[in-house]
Amino acid sequence: MTTSTTAPEAELDLVVARRTDEADGVVSLDLRRADHAPLPAWTPGAHIDLVLAPDLVRQYSLCSSPDDTHVWRVAVLREDDGRGGSLQVHDKLAEGDPVRVRGPRNHFALEHAERYLFIAGGIGITPIIPMLEQAERQGSPWELVYGGRTLSSMAFRDALVTRYGERVRVRPEDAYGLLDLGELLGTPRPGTLVYCCGPEPLLRAVEERCADWPPGxxxxxxxxxxELQPPVRDGAFEVALAQTGITVTVPPDKSVLQAVEEAGVQVLFSCQEGTCGTCETAVLEGTVDHRDSLLTPAEQEAHDTMMICVSRAACPTLVLDL
Incomplete structure (x- = not known):
């Protein structure tokens, strides 16, 4: 597939150069080119797609160093009740195996700040790891609070403590209980940016605690x-495709992505849940009913881009750069 929404992404056939058990139920994969040529550059917070089968594509955060141009590392939590991607990685992918990769792309970039507070829950530590390296390089003060179910389930914990010392607080739930977000976030700290990745209950709790902090x-x-809320508009709406010159009708029971594809316009997509950003499309006219889990409130209010797999129109007609 090709897309006209952004510059083409890399699509690479890589090899699993190393596979490591990082914690209970967590395995890391070091991915390289077979010819050891350099990989595309990336920035902390980026993720890649692993194309595990034609209909099985999953996104994983890069947790290696951006300075290492020959290795992309991801870490995958085994989820027996998941959708099958993690089981494929844990049970099928071995050292030496080929794997197709797309990306990288970044919707969780580290902005420059006076200081940082990083909060990670479980496998949510992965995008944070290269952020710590960048914060160090910038000379910005930071602290990391890392929660998990048990100490043995928390990947990379020893390496982080060894490298960064007391700035890393490892807090397994069975020894400390839930993270004390009141202590961490009870008082807004101007100049501090908070970065959080982890399970949904943690993210919701952090969002609630940060409601009184400065915007952004x-x-x-x-x-x-x-969880998706009811759409702003109950009925159908139209989407005009500026590049192809056609207009499609999007009924209530179909996504913009489905309607566009049925019209013969191919768009790169992956998760179809509004979490990966693959189908992000520029909006030229109209207002969007944003239903994704990626864009910030400020980005949504600009109405200049949308994830067409889940987001819809908040007006009769959208004009997209397709």
Whole structure:
């Protein structure tokens, strides 16, 4: 597939150079080119798609160093009740196996700040790891609070403590209880940006605690979509495709993505849940009913981009750059 929404992404055939058990139920994969050529550059917070089968594509955060141009590392939590991606990684992918990869793309970029508070829950530590390296390089003070079910389930914990010392607080739930968000976030701290990644209950609790902080303070990344609310418009709406010159009708029971594809316009997509950003499309005219789990409130209010797999129109007609 091709897309006209952004510059083409890399699509690479890589090899699993190393596979490591990082914690209970967590395995990491080091991915390289077979010829050891450099990989595309990326920034902290980026993720890639693993194309595990034609109909099985999953997104995983890069947790290696952006300075290492020859290795992309991801870590995958085994989810027996998931949708099958993690089981494929844990049970099928071995060292030496080929795997197709798309990306990288970044909707969780680290903005420059006076200081940072990082909050990670479980496998949510993965996008945070390269952020710590960047914060160090910037000379910005930071602290990390890392929660998990048990100490043995928390990947990379020892390496982080060894490298960064007391700035990393490891807080397994069976020893400390839930993270004390009141202590962490009870008093707004001007100049501090908060980055959080983890399970949905943690993200919701952090969002509630940061409601009184300055706008733009909190940045979160979700591995699962937020619960969808009823759409702004109950009926059908039209989408005009500026590049192809056609207009499609989107009925209530179909997504913009489905309607566009049925009209013969191919768009790159992956999760179809509004979490990966693959189908992000520029909006030229109209207002959007944003239903994704990626864009910040400020980005949504601009109405200049949308995830067409889940977001809809808040007006009779949208004009998209397709």
């Amino acid at each position: 303070t909190l940045h979160v990344e979700r591995f699962a979509p937020k």
